[in-house]
Amino acid sequence: MRPELKKIEIIERYLNNEFNEKDKAEFEARLKKDPKLKAEVEAQKDLMEAVKRQGIRQSVKKAEKSFKFQKSLKWMIPSAVVVLIAAGILWLNQAEYFSHFGFDSTIPKTEKGKNSPIYIPQQLFSIDNEEAIVVEGKQGIVLAIPEEAFEDEQGNLVTKGVTILLKEALDAETILKSGLSTMADSNVLETAGMFELRAISGDDELRLRKGKEILVSVPTDERLEGMKLYDGEKLPNGTINWVNPKPIENYLIPEDILTLNFYKPGFMDSLHYLGKDTLDKNYVDSLFYSFYCEEGFLEYFASDSLIQPRAGGFNENSEEKKLEIGGSEENSIEISEEVQKFYFFRRMEPNWYQSNKISENDSAFVGILDSSAQLNFGKCSLIWPADIKAFWNVEFQGSNLATKEFESRMKFLTHKDALNVYIQNLNKPLFYSDSLLANGIVENCNKEKFKSFYARRDRQVKVKNEAMRKLASYYRLRRKIYAKTIKDSQEKFWKKQSELDGKRLKSVSQNNAKNLKINAQNLRQEFNESLKEANKKLGIRYRGNNPNKGQYRTIVRTLGWRNLDRPVTYRIKLSPSLGENMKIEYTKLKVEVEDVDSFDRIYCYMVSGSEFSFRRMLRKGANFESKTNEFFNYKIITVAYKNDQAYFGMKRSPKDTGLVRMDLKQISSKELTVQLKAYAKPRASSDMLEDLKFKKLLIEDNKRRRVNQSLKELKRSLIPVFTNLNSGCGESGVGDIQPIDIGN
Amino acid sequence: MEDQKIVESLKKNRPEPGLKKLYHYYPKFQNWVLAKGGTKADAQDIFQEALIILVRKVSDPNFSLTSKLSTYLFGICKLLWRNELKKKNKSQTPDWNLDLVEAEESDLEEFLKKESKFEKLEKVLQDIGDRCRQLLILFYYRSLSMQEIADNMDFSSAKLAKNQKYKCMERAKKKIMDPS
Numbered sequence: 001m002r003p004e005l006k007k008i009e010i011i012e013r014y015l016n017n018e019f020n021e022k023d024k025a026e027f028e029a030r031l032k033k034d035p036k037l038k039a040e041v042e043a044q045k046d047l048m049e050a051v052k053r054q055g056i057r058q059s060v061k062k063a064e065k066s067f068k069f070q071k072s073l074k075w076m077i078p079s080a081v082v083v084l085i086a087a088g089i090l091w092l093n094q095a096e097y098f099s100h101f102g103f104d105s106t107i108p109k110t111e112k113g114k115n116s117p118i119y120i121p122q123q124l125f126s127i128d129n130e131e132a133i134v135v136e137g138k139q140g141i142v143l144a145i146p147e148e149a150f151e152d153e154q155g156n157l158v159t160k161g162v163t164i165l166l167k168e169a170l171d172a173e174t175i176l177k178s179g180l181s182t183m184a185d186s187n188v189l190e191t192a193g194m195f196e197l198r199a200i201s202g203d204d205e206l207r208l209r210k211g212k213e214i215l216v217s218v219p220t221d222e223r224l225e226g227m228k229l230y231d232g233e234k235l236p237n238g239t240i241n242w243v244n245p246k247p248i249e250n251y252l253i254p255e256d257i258l259t260l261n262f263y264k265p266g267f268m269d270s271l272h273y274l275g276k277d278t279l280d281k282n283y284v285d286s287l288f289y290s291f292y293c294e295e296g297f298l299e300y301f302a303s304d305s306l307i308q309p310r311a312g313g314f315n316e317n318s319e320e321k322k323l324e325i326g327g328s329e330e331n332s333i334e335i336s337e338e339v340q341k342f343y344f345f346r347r348m349e350p351n352w353y354q355s356n357k358i359s360e361n362d363s364a365f366v367g368i369l370d371s372s373a374q375l376n377f378g379k380c381s382l383i384w385p386a387d388i389k390a391f392w393n394v395e396f397q398g399s400n401l402a403t404k405e406f407e408s409r410m411k412f413l414t415h416k417d418a419l420n421v422y423i424q425n426l427n428k429p430l431f432y433s434d435s436l437l438a439n440g441i442v443e444n445c446n447k448e449k450f451k452s453f454y455a456r457r458d459r460q461v462k463v464k465n466e467a468m469r470k471l472a473s474y475y476r477l478r479r480k481i482y483a484k485t486i487k488d489s490q491e492k493f494w495k496k497q498s499e500l501d502g503k504r505l506k507s508v509s510q511n512n513a514k515n516l517k518i519n520a521q522n523l524r525q526e527f528n529e530s531l532k533e534a535n536k537k538l539g540i541r542y543r544g545n546n547p548n549k550g551q552y553r554t555i556v557r558t559l560g561w562r563n564l565d566r567p568v569t570y571r572i573k574l575s576p577s578l579g580e581n582m583k584i585e586y587t588k589l590k591v592e593v594e595d596v597d598s599f600d601r602i603y604c605y606m607v608s609g610s611e612f613s614f615r616r617m618l619r620k621g622a623n624f625e626s627k628t629n630e631f632f633n634y635k636i637i638t639v640a641y642k643n644d645q646a647y648f649g650m651k652r653s654p655k656d657t658g659l660v661r662m663d664l665k666q667i668s669s670k671e672l673t674v675q676l677k678a679y680a681k682p683r684a685s686s687d688m689l690e691d692l693k694f695k696k697l698l699i700e701d702n703k704r705r706r707v708n709q710s711l712k713e714l715k716r717s718l719i720p721v722f723t724n725l726n727s728g729c730g731e732s733g734v735g736d737i738q739p740i741d742i743g744n
Numbered sequence: 745m746e747d748q749k750i751v752e753s754l755k756k757n758r759p760e761p762g763l764k765k766l767y768h769y770y771p772k773f774q775n776w777v778l779a780k781g782g783t784k785a786d787a788q789d790i791f792q793e794a795l796i797i798l799v800r801k802v803s804d805p806n807f808s809l810t811s812k813l814s815t816y817l818f819g820i821c822k823l824l825w826r827n828e829l830k831k832k833n834k835s836q837t838p839d840w841n842l843d844l845v846e847a848e849e850s851d852l853e854e855f856l857k858k859e860s861k862f863e864k865l866e867k868v869l870q871d872i873g874d875r876c877r878q879l880l881i882l883f884y885y886r887s888l889s890m891q892e893i894a895d896n897m898d899f900s901s902a903k904l905a906k907n908q909k910y911k912c913m914e915r916a917k918k919k920i921m922d923p924s
Contacts, residue, residue: 005910008917043920047913048884050865053796054877055885056759057866060795063763064788067770595915597908598873621904 011044066272120196125164139168141195145214150199150206157209158201167196170218193218196232257402262392263288264383264721265411274714289385290490291715291722381443383419384722391423398461400426405458409434409450418444429459497708504701511694589653591617591624591636591660599647601699602640603692604662606653616691638662639672639692646672747813754802757886763795769814773821780840782825790828794820801855810845819844823852868919876912883909 001009013019014027031038125135132147143164150158170193195218199206208214231243261268267288276283391401400406406422409430413419421442422433434454437444444450591604604617604624617624617636624638634653639646647664648671654660667675676689753762770791777787797820801807809816819842826842842849869877879897882888890902890909899905 001907001910004914005907008910008913012913039921040917043917044913046862046865047868047916047920050862050869051877051880051884053800053859053862054866054869055757055881056796056799057792058881059759059799060763060792063760063767063795064792066760066764067767595911597875597911621900622907 007040008044011041014041015045015048120167120169123166123168125166127162127164129159129162135164135166137166137168137195139170139193141166141168141170141193141216141218143197143214143216146212149208149212149214150201151209152201152204152206158204158206161201162206163200165196165198165200169194194232257392257394257397257399260392260402260404260407262388262407262410264385264388267718267721270718270721274717276714287714287718289389291385291718292490381416382414382722383416387416387419400430400460403461405430405456409453412444412446412449412453414445415443418442427460429457431457431459434458500701500704504698504705507694507697511691588658589617589626589634589636589660590658591638591662592622593624593638593640593649593662593664596622598642599640599664600642601695602638603695605637605639607635607637636660636662637676638664639676640664648672648675650675747809750813751802751809754799759799763799766795766798766813766817769817773818776818776822777825780825786825786828790821790824793824797824797852797856797859800859801852810848815843816848818842819848820852823849823856827856865920868916871919872912872915876908876915879905879909879912880916 010027014024019027031041123137127133127135127145129145129149130147132145134142134144136142143166145164148157148159150162152158195216197214197216199208232241263284268284271284271287276287396402401422409422410419413422418437421436422430425433431454434450436442437450438447438454440447589606593599593602593604596602602619604619606617606626617626636651636653638649640649641647646667646669648667649662649664651660651662673689750762750765753759753765770787773791774784774787777790778784782790794817798817801820802809811819822840822842826840844852869880875897879893882893882896883890888896890906893899893909894902894905897905899908
């Protein structure tokens with residue numbers, strides 16, 4: 001280690017309190033005398049703090065990202081109990097039932113004594129009732145009022161100047177303060193909320209016209225079974241008795257289908273976990289819809305040979321390495337960052353997600369990855385993105401499928417046929433389809449779950465049946481088209497990629513062949529030069545080169561640089577009469593480049609002064625190594641790049657030591673060409689330039705391959721999202737994912 | 745998570761779970777900043793900075809939580825925003841208070857002054873390259889062993905990673921000691 005680095009190490013050990021008492025005292029004494037050292041200690045201490053801050057900054061940014069992501073999970077909001085109030089229930093005799101709520105919204109009527117009227121702030125909405133309108137109360141009650149809904153006592157239609165009066169009592173505080181009770185005769189009721197609805201025009205009380213109905217949604221976090229709608233009945237003592245319970249009609253309210261989440265359960269979580277931009281719907285969609293079911297496709301992404309974490313590269317690559325003479329570093333395809341990250345965490349703390357009590361989402365995801373080793377093939381009867389794409393579009397706006405209720409079912413639908421049940425029965429209530437699944441008539445997992453869906457008695461969106469039937473036939477068509485399109489485009493893409501892979505292989509082998517040739521020439525020339533030199537030293541007149549070409553070829557094919565000394569020694573032994581044993585020394589040459597890791601790519605060449613060409617030195621760790629023949633003067637040329645900025649360095653090989661320290665300077669690419677030409681003979685320089693060019697192409701192609709590689713890995717890690725079934729299926733524990741229950 | 749649990753989480757070298765919880769206070773703070781004439785971007789920056797300060801503060805062995813964590817965090821946020829405004833407009837002093845105990849407030853002011861030094865140094869770390877910075881963070885912040893770092897960052901050995909770490913440190917040190 002260089003002295004400067006050693007110093008840093010010592011200071012660090014001091015700062016980390018790793019010194020024993022004696023050393024510490026000694027060091028501190030030196031600190032007092034040496035202000036420069038003191039400044040260095042300070043600088044290093046501050047730097048460590050700054051690094052920690054940077055780390056915290058990273059953590060904060062990560063937390064922010066996942067916070068934003070969670071916020072974007074719109075489907076996590078609790079949905080509403082939907083209550084349909086049929087015409088007349090509240091409006092007939094409403095004076096009888098509700099008069100005690102008090103007409104005056106501001107002053108509680110206390111003059112009636114201890115059974116005082118109920119005081120709840122009244123909300124007023126002025127509406128124009130020529131058209132249907134939706135109003136929302138402060139506590140979240142939503143009223144959908146149809147057009148021309150009201151008439152006065154004489155039965156005249158009133159549309160202008162209608163005021164809706166709404167009182168909400170949804171939480172315990174409001175209910176207690178208001179004096180409302182939840183008594184039904186002598187039974188206590190559990191309430192999900194109470195409300196009063198009135199409509200007035202001027203001073204006239206209005207009533208609902210026959211055949212008109214208002215949809216009232218009462219918000220709730222939790223849906224309890226058996227909720228019923230009671231009518232309020234005024235008792236002589238001024239309190240309300242709740243009578244005439246009717247089951248809640250769970251009609252569905254369609255939402256914007258594009259805001260619903262029909263991705264496979266775990267898909268978004270997985271993406272989020274892998275650090276992908278889940279807010280970019282285009283990206284998420286393009287990835288999601290790139291999965292399709294076909295045996296070959298799955299195997300392609302699922303084969304374990306693709307991922308060998310930390311073993312250093314992939315199978316295909318090791319073959320390539322055999323071809324490569326240099327086998328230099330940038331040729332190995334790195335495992336993509338996210339997969340690395342994943343394995344990294346797993347290695348560090350096998351149970352990190354449990355120990356840190358990471359959210360349910362995360363552990364669900366880990367469950368997915370854990371089971372990725374046991375992939376299920378032949379799962380084409382499961383639901384695939386094409387099946388989803390076919391109905392997840394604006395054409396299905398307003399259908400049963402465009403509801404929160406269907407969204408929550410979708411998470412538990414596993415098989416195509418089961419999804420079809422819902423699609424074929426668009427004109428029937430949801431609970432009809434639920435029953436088919438709950439009874440196991442159609443193959444699907446989570447039978448129990450569908451029993452509980454069935455118990456909710458969710459009905460349907462109120463749309464004419466004809467429209468629903470049309471939508472169903474439209475769906476069948478769409479699904480066929482999408483399945484084909486996805487398959488075609490994916491096949492095309494990967495075909496193209498494999499073509500490019502082929503081209504790359506060809507170009508790599510061409511370059512290798514060329515390198516072999518150059519090395520062969522080098523070998524021959526160096527051999528001859530060495531021989532000449534050796535003969536000269538031994539006093540033998542060199543008789544010239546008489547290469548046997550046939551023999552030569554076999555040598556080159558079997559020799560690498562490591563074996564170079566063998567034939568030379570052999571030749572020398574041919575003249576034993578001189579009694580002197582001549583040996584040619586091959587010295588190991590090492591080139592050290594400052595901060596070698598800071599360059600994107602770096603190459604080191606040896607160029608000899610004589611005719612023959614260049615040699616690329618092998619990279620070993622931080623250094624470059626090769627062997628030099630003592631009879632030659634070499635120039636060491638180093639070319640490096642940071643982004644597109646070139647760096648250049650040149651030194652002569654030293655006679656005494658085998659170590660060269662290379663300093664690199666920035667250089668323009670034009671200047672680089674000039675320099676290379678100046679230091680090397682014409683052929684050598686052009687070869688060198690060509691070699692550099694090839695290296696650059698290789699790196700660019702590696703980028704493409706890396707992108708593909710990480711895409712493959714990403715897709716591979718996501719496949720379980722599509723193929724794993726949850727425990728509801730009772731399959732031998734394969735892919736035991738508990739879907740995240742998001743309520744209803 | 746209760747306050748104490750969050751604080752415990754923040755003290756670890758993986759404080760993300762605690763930070764995630766604290767982000768639930770962000771919308772409230774954003775509204776406050778918007779009401780005080782800031783922008784969303786201001787709110788985001790300040791909140792980030794405040795969380796960093798909070799994490800730094802709770803790691804101080806002398807730290808003990810005297811008010812609610814949310815109050816404390818808001819106090820930091822407000823203090824940072826006040827300083828920001830002061831920088832922009834020196835004549836005006838903002839009129840809100842931090843809702844903190846006076847001792848806490850002056851303690852925080854003091855702490856911020858100390859921290860501003862490291863904030864500047866963080867800029868130096870931006871100049872030494874992503875790889876170097878990541879290496880240093882994994883070592884000094886996440887407290888990984890050299891072997892783990894070598895595995896994670898594709899160094900062929902722990903020794904090489906260690907050497908590289910010193911080189912990165914040297915690079916940063918040079919930039920501080922002799923800024924040119």
